[in-house]
Amino acid sequence: MPSDLADPPRLLLVEDEPELRRMLRELLTSEDYQVDEAPDGQRGLHLALTRDYELIILDRRLPGTDGLQLLGRLRSRGVVTPVLVLSALGNPADRVEGLDAGAEDYLSKPFDLNELLARLRALRRRHLDTARSLPLTIGRLDLDTRQVHTDSAEPVRLSERECSLLATLAGRPRQVYPRRDLLAIVFPEAESEVVVDTYVHYLRRKLGRQIVATVRGRGYQLGRL
Incomplete structure (x- = not known):
């Protein structure tokens, strides 16, 4: 059953840069997210296939794989969790490629933290409405x-x-x-x-x-x- 918007949301963070991952974990936990971390695509794939999440933050450039390839594998396995892609590739063609690969949102690095949080809230609201x-x-x-x-x-x-x-x-x-x-x-x-x-x-x-x-x-x- 879908959780209520007041419930702590569970989020998967797939990011290979240790400092950025730490900073995002601290930010998200301060906003009452329950955060699982993956430093690479293999771990991210395993967690996304074996646990239920309301949101996924996915870095586009990961060791050994491209984030969009990982996203494609998740979608082909039936994982419909909303995904926000983070990427240093921020031109319109890159954003279109990310959205066409199955992402619900695409945010270019560097990004504003308040904007990131606002986008996550919007994704979660849409997901909960759809999940009903x-x-x-x-x-x-x-x-x-x-x-x-x-x-x-x-x-x-x-x-x-x-x-x-x-x-x-x-x-x-x-x-x-x-x-x-x-x-x-x-x-x-x-x-x-x-x-x-x-x-x-x-x-x-x-x-x-x-x-x-x-x-x-x-x-x-x-x-x-």
Whole structure:
């Protein structure tokens, strides 16, 4: 479920310059952000794929990789977290390239700290508004009402656990979730992975078999048309 704007936001900072990374960490933590740091693209990729963040700050020039290449890998793996790119490359063509690569915002170095904070606040507001409605192959999932809206039928109301399961899959639509991961995320108090299969059955019964795809030997992902 989306967090409230008053909750401390979790942010991933991918920056290889130690002094800039330290300065940004201190600034962001003073603004009540929970900051995870990555000094290179490999660590940044690992954290972004294994943890949930509301925002990512991504340096364009990283050791061994280009920040936009890392961004492309994240988007291809279904990570939709808003990304603000920081770069010394600040001409219009560079900004266009960054935005076309999947970034939500692009800020040239050197930058004003207050402007950075304002851009992060704006990205977070837009992200929270979008996160309350997740796209599905058959329509959209409204997280506030726990209803699935389609063009051809009345809204279908889900139980809290059905909604949490579907929201997890829809949040990263290209990712395949092993049953054990879904058990830990959606049903932390349960002991058997059978409960995951049971709730997948419930979703398919309410919304059609196409809503959740079975990836044989790997797990489940959001269904595709």
